[in-house]
Amino acid sequence: MPEFVDRHVPQEEAALEEQRRGAVLITVGKVLLWMDLILACFVYVGLRSGSYLFLWWVLVEGILGLALMGVGFHEIVDARRALSELTPRHFHPRN
Secondary structure, rough: OOHHHHHHHHHHHHHHHHHHHHHHHHHHHHHHHHHHHHHHHHHHHHHOOHHHHHHHHHHHHHHHHHHHHHHHHHHHHHHHHHHHHHHOOOOOOOO
C-alpha cells in the first residue's frame, strides 16, 4: 500500500495543479473578453477620427482572451483525464 501512495500522490498533485492553472487561464481569458466589451465602445469613435488603435487593441485582446480560454480548457481536460486514470476502477469495501 505505501508504494501505491508514494506513486499516486505526486501524480494527483500535478494533475490538480494543472487543473488549477487551467482555471486561472480561463478566468484571465474571460476578464480580457469582458474588458474587450468596454473597449469596443471606442472602436467606432476611433475609426471616425482616423485612428485604428482601438480596433487593433480590441482584436488582439479578443484573440488573446479566446486563446487563453482554449488553453485553459485543454489543461483542465488533460488534468481530469489524468485524475480519472488514477482513480481506482473497482472499490470493494471490507465487511
